[in-house]
Amino acid sequence: MTDSAAGNGEENPPGRASYLFEGRRVRVSDLVDAGLLAPGTQLVFRRKRSGEAHLARVTEDGKIELDDGRRFASPSAAAAAASGRGPFDGWTAWALENDTLLDVLRQTLLDTVAGQSSSGGSAAEGSVDRHTRLKDARKKADEGNPITLTVRDLLDWWEASRRGYLVSGQVSAELANHGLSTVPDFAAVGLDDRVALTGPPTDTEDEQEATAEQEAAAEQETATGQWETKTTGAPKSTASDDEEEEPVQGQTVGNLPSALRGVESVTSSANFEEAFTKMRLNGYSQLPVLNGPRNLQGAVTWESIARARYADSGAPFSDAIAAAHAVSYADHLIDVLPDLERFGFLLVKDQTNRIAGIITVADVAAEYGATARPFLLIGDLDRQLRRVISEGLDLTEVIALCDPDGQRKLAAFDQLSYGDYQQVLGNQEQWDKLGWPLDRKSFVARLDELREIRNELMHFNDKDKAGDSAIPLLRNMIELLREHGS
Template identity: 80%
Template structure:
């Protein structure tokens, strides 16, 4: 199995590809089990600016025990509990008595796994090559020259072309193990948007203060993204809330972070007319600086201001506008979108970086619905050809040989059952189709993967778009040869 299998929802085999930890985030216990960290080792979290020192020790079961007896699997959670603040990257916060950071031991563990001799397994050896790539990315991030690339190119490191659940989880895991984050969060923006691969802050207090300084543009509380260590990042720790964002976000809409045309509050009506007409816009945000949202102006607000007073100043046409984070879940902002008709979008630095409208959301949900309708039709067509052309008793024997499912009709068959039946040479021959069984069932399996992603709402990049011709062709073939 290759890395590309991961993009299709298959599990990567164990071996070097698993980094000795079964493909999950490195835990403190892994360092203990590998002999890199001894139980009883004293840890210190020095806060450079304040001079405070927080102490802990490593327990026998690979946890961090604070002086008050609290125990944590996650270094970051332990750091936050010790200070009562945060968030922190605990792997670069806690150090041994000789100054060695836990992150250094984590990288040693990964290097040991990656340096194993080539196994001949394509997935394992591909993961070793990816390890070298991620190490270089971390090196550049630490040098403050982070690699920037599109989300699409980042996924390509894993042999993937879209963000299904499994590959998203794998990408987040391996980034976290290398102490890397994406800014902005790679799960919350468009697939062709660019992200930077950044490492942990050199001073944990720097990140904390930076987060505190980034006040929302509208005075609202800034939503946090997927338990990240700071606004707009993918978390570098395995602690609670660090899973990649699932479901559609505002930033996944094409227009969300594509820039925005605006005017200042000192603008003239002539400037507004010109910009709105040239761009075909129905509204413009009014900004006095990229983070200072003063409101918006629309054709309706202009008409109202001029109707009330033909000599009204431009300020009278400014109405309230609402800004949301690119990482907000799309479904959560729909009430505000309905109320305002449009929403401004803040990027990871709280700058107004785009705008979304009702039309954008309608197009998004329309694109999402199309493959669902086709999948439903495919399911009906498969059930029809099997029920009309094959014997129920034989089908039940194939699909439920032990009788555990108590199948009694064709209506109880699942998509997997369709594959099971049509993959059977005897049943295939009964259909008398002038088609190649292997090619037909291989396409069924491709559509099964797409179906699973869509039905579990795990597909951020609309695999259904590329699948629509595949679905339509399969449905037409079934109609033609299924009678």
């Protein structure tokens, strides 16, 4: 990867085909290197409501130094340290003495590098197109009309179909560079769930106090509910936070298809007939009892209804309301499994703490089944490749190809790696010995494609599993090996 043009001090570097900063967050030091921000420049962070003003200066190495001598690479960290509060979007908190925000300088740098990249070939053209889209998204967000789209469509801006570790990191970084966040977090919901591209708050202090007031109101609303909850705090994705911030990793509750797809419910003033009808019409085994989108009273289940009626045939509906448990959409799936085992189902809160969906044991079983399927196919692919090589080729010749200097001390077919399979089958002489009526180049190209899928899976870098597109590729290759390797 190359540094940005502004970052290495070169003017109009030739052939820049990679997107701005290689998917990393812009740093204050990049502004200094580009000549947009001079060392020694005074910065001010004005608190609009309180009238406080915090001062800092830019150091030679692109850090933000507070009056007490503490230095920070991140504007957000510097703002939080200066005020003793946070979190803040430091890029819209700190400004020059003429009120020019650091964010404005950052956008100038992005525009400059995008202009230098415009003649860098097809890859650069795609990056410039994405830069234009992100600028438009920021403009609409600032106007109060944020763009909404599915996570799948958002990933398509980066020509990606799944949220692998590298892809998620690049998406998160480039959103951050444009001062954008997704609500809800694009990494914590399903591919077909919709997110809004929102910009940074115009007044971080007011935003914090408004958020605190909303949370207090939500707590008050749910204080009377007879239910159990687990609050982890799931704000929107922190695309404007420190450059060290990473996207959500691992499967979350929100990644399950049913988590944010809405929920059928009744109020505590309902009757048995209404609950019966809704449960039967929808094939539900449980039904949440809500007296407001955030006021969870519990749930009724066939078991709780039977228990109430068994104790008293004339029991009121309220006797059938059992405890229910709510979790955040951003909770890691593995962390909520004990609660799911205990209750059999969990209600899901969205980024505003509204009850937005429900997950069951069946949903989780299907998720883990889908996750396990490509692992099983990868294992079968390894076995089939080893079998056709061991049955059709000479071990001595294979070792000569894969371990010519003997450093690996290969002595058996069982010691071969996936890379060895590619090395052997990509060799024209060894391929000819197999006698397959197949095109070697096409076969080896598919092997390499499957290698990338395999690496993503084995390193748990792919949040969205191999997906529908990879499963057929694996199966087709396995079937081909079985047919021609027998």
